[in-house]
Amino acid sequence: MRRLSHYLRALEGFDRNGGGTVSSEELASKGHTTAAQVRKDLSHFGSFGKRGLGYGVSELVDRLRAILGVDRAWRVVLVGAGRIGSALFEYPDFKARGYDCVAVLDSDPHKIGAKWGNTTIRDTAELEAVVVREQIDLVVLAVPAVAAQEVTDRAVRAGIKGILNFAPVRLKVPAQVPVEDVNLVMELEALSFRITRGGASE
Secondary structure: OHHHHHHHHHHHHHHHOOOOEEOHHHHHHHHOOOHHHHHHHHHOOOOOOEOOOEEEHHHHHHHHHHHHOOOOOEEEEEEOOOHHHHHHHHOHHHHHOOEEEEEEEEOOOOOOOOEEOOEEEEEHHHHHHHHHHOOOOEEEEOOOHHHHHHHHHHHHHHOOOEEEEOOOOOOOOOOOOOEEEOOHHHHHHHHHHHHHOOOOOO
């Protein structure tokens, strides 16, 4: 999946530069993989391109956007208006990719009622009502570990479809609710491990 995201970004670059077709070798160089891996990855989702002619850039952009689910708008609630939450809310690529943060929630009385742009921070107690009223698809969870599971349980019961979790804890969710964990300390540990091992990937 992450390689598909790399391919999509590369293809969008080719598209902006007027590229009509692209080879698997060109995609591989942008995605830091091999041409064989590109062809194998794409083959999981059907037939793409023609041997000797490459892939049509615009067509493949559209297909990858559909595969990755970024050909539609996603309504997002951000739970946690701390430093991480603030940085995520300000990140411009989310909206550009179709992830529209329509609500921000926090439990801190000093933050509730404050304005972030045109968005008013609401009480976390309103979570279920916000999910239903705003037709929320996804939750971005930027709360302390001690609160993460309770917020998750409430969001799941309210009907959210997926969670991006920045809390340093593994969440328990039903099988039909995917969770993506983002642990910045673990990412740094992985980086320091690779440096210590001379650049080894694992």
